[in-house]
Amino acid sequence: MNTAEKIAILGSGCKFDACSCYPAMRQEKSDDRIGDGIGCSITHSATPDGKPVSLFKVLYSNACIFDCKYCPSRSGCSIKKTMFNDSELAGAFMKLYVQNYVEGLFLSSGVIRDADFTMEKMLSSVRMLREKFKYRGYVHLKVMPGASRELVKQAAEVADRLSINVEAPSQSRLAELSDLKDLKIDVLRRQRWMAREGVRAGHSTQFVVGGAGESDQEILKMADWEYREVGLQKAYYSAFTPVCSTPLQGRPQVPVAREVSLYRADFLLRSYKVPLRELQGVFTEDGMLPLGDPKVHLARARFDGPVDINEASREDLLRIPGIGHVSAARLLQMRASEPVTSFEQLHHMGIVLKRARPFLKVNGHAQATLAQFGGEEHA
Numbered sequence: 578m579n580t581a582e583k584i585a586i587l588g589s590g591c592k593f594d595a596c597s598c599y600p601a602m603r604q605e606k607s608d609d610r611i612g613d614g615i616g617c618s619i620t621h622s623a624t625p626d627g628k629p630v631s632l633f634k635v636l637y638s639n640a641c642i643f644d645c646k647y648c649p650s651r652s653g654c655s656i657k658k659t660m661f662n663d664s665e666l667a668g669a670f671m672k673l674y675v676q677n678y679v680e681g682l683f684l685s686s687g688v689i690r691d692a693d694f695t696m697e698k699m700l701s702s703v704r705m706l707r708e709k710f711k712y713r714g715y716v717h718l719k720v721m722p723g724a725s726r727e728l729v730k731q732a733a734e735v736a737d738r739l740s741i742n743v744e745a746p747s748q749s750r751l752a753e754l755s756d757l758k759d760l761k762i763d764v765l766r767r768q769r770w771m772a773r774e775g776v777r778a779g780h781s782t783q784f785v786v787g788g789a790g791e792s793d794q795e796i797l798k799m800a801d802w803e804y805r806e807v808g809l810q811k812a813y814y815s816a817f818t819p820v821c822s823t824p825l826q827g828r829p830q831v832p833v834a835r836e837v838s839l840y841r842a843d844f845l846l847r848s849y850k851v852p853l854r855e856l857q858g859v860f861t862e863d864g865m866l867p868l869g870d871p872k873v874h875l876a877r878a879r880f881d882g883p884v885d886i887n888e889a890s891r892e893d894l895l896r897i898p899g900i901g902h903v904s905a906a907r908l909l910q911m912r913a914s915e916p917v918t919s920f921e922q923l924h925h926m927g928i929v930l931k932r933a934r935p936f937l938k939v940n941g942h943a944q945a946t947l948a949q950f951g952g953e954e955h956a
């Protein structure tokens with residue numbers, strides 16, 4: 578099999594590994610100029626500091642000794658299996674890089690023989706990029722479940738970001754997906770090591786949303802724990818998609834809307850430091866996020882009526898849809914010298930009035946009632 582054929586298979590095999598938050602950003606780029614199949618290994622993503630980037634997103638091998646029931650790389654799955662040889666991956670990446678098709682590398686893999694054997698192969702490819710080709714750009718490297726401490730350390734030295742997938746929010750949920758993976762030993766222990774190694778752009782993880790019948794509440798509880806306890810930088814949420822020839826092929830696709838709601842709720846936990854207990858009032862009885870924007874639901878649960886813009890605390894301001902860290906800071910700065918007297922002033926501070934207006938009172942007047950708070954989808 579030639580390199581282009583391998584890239585087509587190994588790029589396609591990597592499509593369920595998330596490296597950007599929103600489904601729209603994960604659209605595969607189809608580019609006839611670079612040959613059939615190769616375009617599907619190029620993904621639009623963003624670096625940890627938010628810059629858009631095109632990544633060569635590929636597996637080192639799509640053969641795996643693990644048995645995750647949703648995964649086409651699992652042992653026993655009949656899809657065509659292949660892997661790069663030692664210099665092939667680095668050479669292929671550099672060709673795409675010098676032609677400006679890609680700006681960074683996302684490298685994952687099935688576990689070929691054992692975790693350390695696979696990590697050695699992946700590290701050897703990244704080292705070749707760094708040392709032989711003097712490549713200084715972005716590398717996101719997946720750590721294999723069960724990899725040794727020494728190889729996690731070496732991975733932290735050559736990559737900008739590391740990740741390992743928790744897949745499910747607890748050992749019992751993970752057991753529904755794999756008979757072989759141990760969440761605590763194979764994954765969480767490696768996450769603690771990554772945190773200790775001080776990876777440049779931190780470490781991330783991914784949940785297969787709906788793969789094990791878990792609720793949103795379980796997922797967010799685990800993500801919240803990971804942010805606090807193992808130094809997680811970012812959680813990715815990937816809606817379960819049934820794949821032919823896997824044991825879960827008959828399960829229904831999980832709607833992408835669920836993935837989007839989880840990202841929005843996660844943003845509240847991570848960026849707004851909303852305590853998980855505050856989100857508890859938002860979940861439905863079966864632990865799912867309701868349709869629509871969690872920030873709107875959170876605000877409806879928190880406030881009895883529109884909030885006076887000149888009296889609200891910083892914490893309350895940040896709970897109002899349409900107000901973020903920057904606009905809240907501008908508002909507080911202005912309020913320190915003179916009261917806000919019009920909605921127009923709020924607009925000039927960057928507050929998204931379409932979202933914020935139902936929650937606000939300016940000059941003693943509200944322009945909407947609480948009943949108009951929500952139910953509808955907000956951008």
Ligand code: SF4
Pocket residue numbers: 641642643644645648649650651652686687688722
């Ligand atoms: S460990 Fe990863 S590659 Fe292997 S079967 Fe599980 S999900 Fe697939």
